[in-house]
Amino acid sequence: SQQGEEDPQALSIQEGENATMNCSYKTSINNLQWYRQNSGRGLVHLILIRSNEREKHSGRLRVTLDTSKKSSSLLITASRAADTASYFCANSGAGSYQLTFGKGTKLSVIP
C-alpha cells in the first residue's frame, strides 16, 4: 500500500507556538501534498512538494521532503486558533497518478 502515516496522531499546542507534523510513506513518489480538514468540512489543499525538491514555503507553512527516508514534515509557525484542524499528507506514487492519503494528524491550538 502507498498509504502514508502521519505522526503524531494528535497534537495540542498553545497559540503562538510552532506545530510540526510528520509523514512517512512506503514507495517512491512523484510528489507529496498536504491538505487541511476543518471539522465537518472537506479537505483543502495546502502545499505540494515535488520529489526533486527538499523544502518549500507558503506563508506560515514550511514543508520538507527527505526521499531517502521516505518522509516529509509540515511546520506551521506562530500557530493560531484557526489552525485547529486535521492535517493529511497524500502521496502520488511513481507509476500511479492517484493520491493516497494518510490518516491525518489532529491539531488543536489552544487560545
Place this chain on the structure above:
Amino acid sequence: DAGVIQSPRHEVTEMGQEVTLRCKPISGHDYLFWYRQTMMRGLELLIYFNNNVPIDDSGMPEDRFSAKMPNASFSTLKIQPSEPRDSAVYFCASSRRLAGVGGELFFGEGSRLTVL
C-alpha cells in the same frame, strides 16, 4: 467559482434502502474522484473519472456500489442496497490534472451517510 458541490450533506436511511449521492465538479476540471472517509480506514479512493469515463474503479468495495458521470458537470454514487457498514462521509473531488503530474484536488464538503 462555486467549488465542488455535493448533495445531500446528510443522509440517514435504513438498511436495504437505495442511496444516491450527487456531485457537481468545478467547471473545466477533467478529473472527478469519489472518496470515502471513516475513522477506521481514513480516506479511500473509490473511483475516478477522466472526461466522464470511469478509469479506475478498483476501490469500489462491492457490486452494491456504482458510479456514473453522464456529463462533465454531474456525477452520482449509488449504493443499493445500503448496509450499516456503508456509514461514512463520502467526498467528491475534482482536478485539472492527475496528482502524478502535479494536480491538486478540490474537495466538496462531503455527504455524511448513516445507515441504520
